[in-house]
Amino acid sequence: MERIGLFGGTFDPVHAGHLAIAEQAAEELRLDQVLFIPAADPPHKRKTWANYGQRVAMLEAALAGRDRFSISLIEAELPAPSYTVDTLLELRKRLAGQFYFLIGADSLLELHLWHRFQDLLKLTKFIVISRPGISLDAMQQALQQLPGTFLPDAAGMRWLRDDGAEFVFLINRLTEDISSSAIREQIRRGEKTEMLDERVIEYIELSARMCVKIKK
Numbered sequence: 218m219e220r221i222g223l224f225g226g227t228f229d230p231v232h233a234g235h236l237a238i239a240e241q242a243a244e245e246l247r248l249d250q251v252l253f254i255p256a257a258d259p260p261h262k263r264k265t266w267a268n269y270g271q272r273v274a275m276l277e278a279a280l281a282g283r284d285r286f287s288i289s290l291i292e293a294e295l296p297a298p299s300y301t302v303d304t305l306l307e308l309r310k311r312l313a314g315q316f317y318f319l320i321g322a323d324s325l326l327e328l329h330l331w332h333r334f335q336d337l338l339k340l341t342k343f344i345v346i347s348r349p350g351i352s353l354d355a356m357q358q359a360l361q362q363l364p365g366t367f368l369p370d371a372a373g374m375r376w377l378r379d380d381g382a383e384f385v386f387l388i389n390r391l392t393e394d395i396s397s398s399a400i401r402e403q404i405r406r407g408e409k410t411e412m413l414d415e416r417v418i419e420y421i422e423l424s425a426r427m428c429v430k431i432k433k
Contacts, residue, residue, distance in 0.1 A: 219314035222251035223341065225301060227397075228272050229265045230421070231279045232412045234395030241390055242319055242344050243285055249314075252289045253280065254304060258297035260332070266401050269293060271424065278416035302333040305340040316341035317385075322351040325384075329362035338363065342383040349394045356386055 222242055228235060231253075239251045255272050259265075265272065273288065280286045291307055292299040305316065318341040320328070325345045328334055345356060353373070360367045360376055367376040367384065376384045395412050403410045404421060413421075 219249045220247060220317060221312060221314045222246070222248040222317045222319060222344070223254060223305075223308070224251055224319045225254040225256060225304070227256050227259055227265050228253065228276055229267055229397055230272070230275045230400065230413060230417060232395055232397060232400055232417075233414070234391060234412070236279065236283075236414075237391055238319065238346050238389070239286060241387060242317070242346070245387060246317060246344060246385065248285070248317060251286050251319075253286065254289045254292060256299045257292040257295070258299045260298035260300065275417045275420055278420050279414040281416060300332045302331075302336050302340070305337065309340060317344050318342070319344045319346065321346050322348040322356050325356055325359045326351070328359065335364055338365075338378070338382040339380075343385070345384055345386050347387065347389045353386065353388075360384060 222239065224235070224239055224242075226235070235253075239253070242248060243251050253276055255269065255276060257269050267275070273290065276288050280288065289308070291311075292304055295303055295307060301318075305318070308316070318337075320343060322345055325343075328337075331337065347353070347356070357369070357373060357376070365378045365380065365382065367378050367382070369376050374386045376386075400410055400412055410418075
């Protein structure tokens with residue numbers, strides 16, 4: 218059975234941290250592919266910096282040449298807002314394989330508040346990426362907010378429920394937390410950033426020039 222990583226987010230913009238996380242998850246969990254799923258209408262964010270088409274274009278630029286990575290536009294086809302459970306239900310109809318949904322440790326702490334979170338546990342396994350300031354103990358305790366009893370492996374890095382629901386904790390290899398909002402602020406100030414792929418930077422600069430021409 219193919220092992221499919223699912224990486225959802227606004228990707229506003231997609232940056233080096235996103236790519237590093239996907240690479241690490243694919244390597245350590247032996248994923249056959251990773252689908253990046255840009256949120257079309259995220260319920261937790263009122264407005265994105267770049268529109269959906271622009272965010273998709275930046276993903277296409279950043280993922281070019283990375284054979285194991287691809288983009289799914291499924292959320293643009295589904296009714297708004299973009300709830301993860303609806304996305305997974307539709308993906309189940311289209312793809313055969315074992316899903317591994319990538320989330321940050323901060324999202325794990327709030328997973329019990331997600332829309333129909335009980336159903337999520339039946340649709341996918343989870344890969345939880347550590348975040349600065351969130352301890353492994355806090356990540357493990359967050360599982361107690363979810364239904365059922367999760368039992369750990371000897372290292373406490375893989376937790377399994379008797380019905381097959383699974384959480385795998387990965388320690389983020391990045392030495393710093395990369396913030397999309399900080400990158401956007403750098404772009405607004407006209408500063409260079411090393412956190413974006415050169416092709417993404419070229420796209421942003423071209424889009425900015427086109428906007429100036431249209432305004433003129």
